[in-house]
Amino acid sequence: MKHALLELAERRTVIFDGAMGTMLMAAGLPAGENPVIWNLEKGDLVGDIHRQYYEAGSDAVHTNTFLGNPLKLHQSGLSEKTAFLNEQAAKIARKVCPEDKFVAGDIGPTGLFMKPLGELSPEEAEESYSRQAEALIKGGVDFISIETMFSLEEALSAVRGAKKLGNILVIAAMTYNRTKKGFFTMMGEGIAQCVSALEEAGADVIGSNCTLGSADMIDLTKEIRTATQKPVLIQPNAGKPVTRKGITSYEQPPAEFAEHGRAIREAGAQMIGGCCGTNADFIRELVKALHPSSL
Numbered sequence: 001m002k003h004a005l006l007e008l009a010e011r012r013t014v015i016f017d018g019a020m021g022t023m024l025m026a027a028g029l030p031a032g033e034n035p036v037i038w039n040l041e042k043g044d045l046v047g048d049i050h051r052q053y054y055e056a057g058s059d060a061v062h063t064n065t066f067l068g069n070p071l072k073l074h075q076s077g078l079s080e081k082t083a084f085l086n087e088q089a090a091k092i093a094r095k096v097c098p099e100d101k102f103v104a105g106d107i108g109p110t111g112l113f114m115k116p117l118g119e120l121s122p123e124e125a126e127e128s129y130s131r132q133a134e135a136l137i138k139g140g141v142d143f144i145s146i147e148t149m150f151s152l153e154e155a156l157s158a159v160r161g162a163k164k165l166g167n168i169l170v171i172a173a174m175t176y177n178r179t180k181k182g183f184f185t186m187m188g189e190g191i192a193q194c195v196s197a198l199e200e201a202g203a204d205v206i207g208s209n210c211t212l213g214s215a216d217m218i219d220l221t222k223e224i225r226t227a228t229q230k231p232v233l234i235q236p237n238a239g240k241p242v243t244r245k246g247i248t249s250y251e252q253p254p255a256e257f258a259e260h261g262r263a264i265r266e267a268g269a270q271m272i273g274g275c276c277g278t279n280a281d282f283i284r285e286l287v288k289a290l291h292p293s294s295l
């Protein structure tokens with residue numbers, strides 16, 4: 001049976017959520033604290049951010065577990081709480097999720113380098129991601145969404161770690177830089193290389209998020225589209241970050257983001273959301289631009 005998310009994507013563009021991290025920081029999350037802890041300490045506040053996105057028109061929202069893999073939690077002395085924190089995060093989102101909408105179990109990078117650059121082995125990464133995905137699924141997510149991966153090898157470990165748990169839909173989104181020679185991950189991997197490897201590892205949806213603003217993501221989407229037959233998820237940042245007096249902010253007007261969202265759909269994306277700097281206003285504008293008849 002086809003997953004309900006893919007069925008929806010065949011009927012119309014699926015709207016994802018916007019940023020979580022920047023919303024939590026705006027709500028007072030101290031710099032340097034792992035936001036995953038707020039699933040325990042401020043569950044209502046996390047749930048309220050999810051609710052804002054559903055109300056703005058998101059079909060799917062991500063759990064607050066971007067930094068929730070045990071290797072990342074280890075840095076805050078919390079790796080033993082991996083199962084509990086991720087399960088709790090899934091339950092928070094599930095609780096506010098309308099019946100016909102989706103909860104995406106969010107998985108982000110470990111922040112560690114894989115061998116030989118760093119210490120992390122593919123087996124250790126896979127095991128770590130598998131533990132996180134298992135807890136997210138236990139907590140009730142509808143699928144797994146792997147995001148902001150800057151290393152293909154790490155992304156593959158995450159896809160395999162989730163896929164080995166059984167029949168779960170997996171989205172795999174890499175983050176690319178734009179260079180004169182094209183789009184590449186931080187590790188120097190190109191789009192075609194990433195897409196074919198992710199598909200082979202079992203990814204059901206191919207994506208990209210973060211690093212690039214909505215304008216650059218239009219061209220990126222075209223390239224991903226030519227590299228895959230799978231549905232494509234694109235989640236741009238709110239334009240390019242602006243730094244003034246050491247403070248970085250995103251200043252793109254939501255309407256411009258939404259206009260680019262339309263071009264991203266035309267370029268071949270079936271699923272669109274936002275990354276850094278986006279909030280519920282961006283999602284509202286995106287819904288207006290992509291689904292004017294639903295209003």
Ligand SMILES: [Zn+2]
Binds near residue numbers: 209210211275
């Ligand atoms: Zn981002």
